[in-house]
Amino acid sequence: MAGNFWQSSHQQQWILDKQDLIRDRQYDLTGLTEDEYQKILSFFSGIIQVLGEQLKLRQQVIATATVYFKRFYAKNSLKCIDPLLLAPTCVFLASKVEEFGVISNSRLITTCQNVIKSKFSYAYGQQEFPYRTNHILECEFYLLENLDCCLIVYQPYRPLLVFIQDIGQDDQLLTYAWKIVNDSLRTDVSLLYAPFQIAIACLNIACVMLGKENILKSWFAELNTDMDKIQEIVRTVINLYEMWKSYDEKKEIQALLMKMPKPKPAPQR
Missing domain, CATH: 1.10.472.10 (Cyclin-like)
Incomplete structure (x- = not known):
C-alpha cells in the first residue's frame, strides 16, 4: 500500500463527481428511491463485513472489498450482477490484492452458505446460497474489467x-x-x-x-x-x-430486495 495517493489510480480515476454518480444510477432510481437504493447497498456492505469477519480477514481487506463493490455499482445497474454474487467475489479479490492470502474456494462458498442462513435469514429465509466456485471465478473477471484493473485502494x-x-x-x-x-x-x-x-x-x-x-x-x-x-x-x-x-432492516429489507432490479435468474445447481 506504499506509494503516492495523488499519483494513484484511486485519485485519478476513482474519485468521482457526485452528479455523474447520480446520473449513472438513473436506471436503478426509476424503480427505487435514493433512500431505498442506499439501504440496499448498505445491506450488502453489511454482508461483506460479516463475511470478512467470519473469514477472519483484517478490516483493511473488508474495506477494500466494500470499495470494489461500491465502484462496480457506481458504473453498473444492480441488474447487471446479483449483489449476492458480487459481494463474496469482492471479498475473494480483495483478499488477494491486500496480500491476506487466497481464500480456498470451498471455504468461501461454505462461509457464504453459513452466513446467509445464520446471519441474514431475515432477508433470505431458508434460501440456499445459490452460487458456486465457477460463478465467483467468472464474476471476478467481470469485476476486474469494470474496475479497469485499478485494484490498489487507499483507506482512511x-x-x-x-x-x-x-x-x-x-x-x-x-x-x-x-x-x-x-x-x-x-x-x-x-x-x-x-x-x-x-x-x-x-x-x-x-x-x-x-x-x-x-x-x-x-x-x-x-x-x-x-x-x-x-x-x-x-x-x-x-x-x-x-x-x-x-430504519428496521430486519423488517424492511425483504421488501426492498423484491423491488430491486433483478439480474438473470440464479443458476440451478
Missing part, C-alpha cells in the same frame, strides 16, 4: 493513525473514529472524497461524540484542507446515523 485508516499521533495518542478517540470510518463504508464517501478527508471528518464526528471538540478546535483550525468537503462527509455520515434510527 492509515491517515487516521497519523492524525491521532499528531494530536497526541488518545485510544478512546481512535476507537470511536475507527468505528465511524467503518460505518462510512455504508455511504458513498469512499467514491467521492480522498481517504485523508474521510479520516478528518470521522475524527471530527468522534470529537463531538466524546465532547472533545473544543479541546481539539485549534488542531482542526490549523489543517490545510478544504473544510467544506470535510463538512459534506460529516453530513453524509450523520445522515446515515439518522436513517438507522428509524
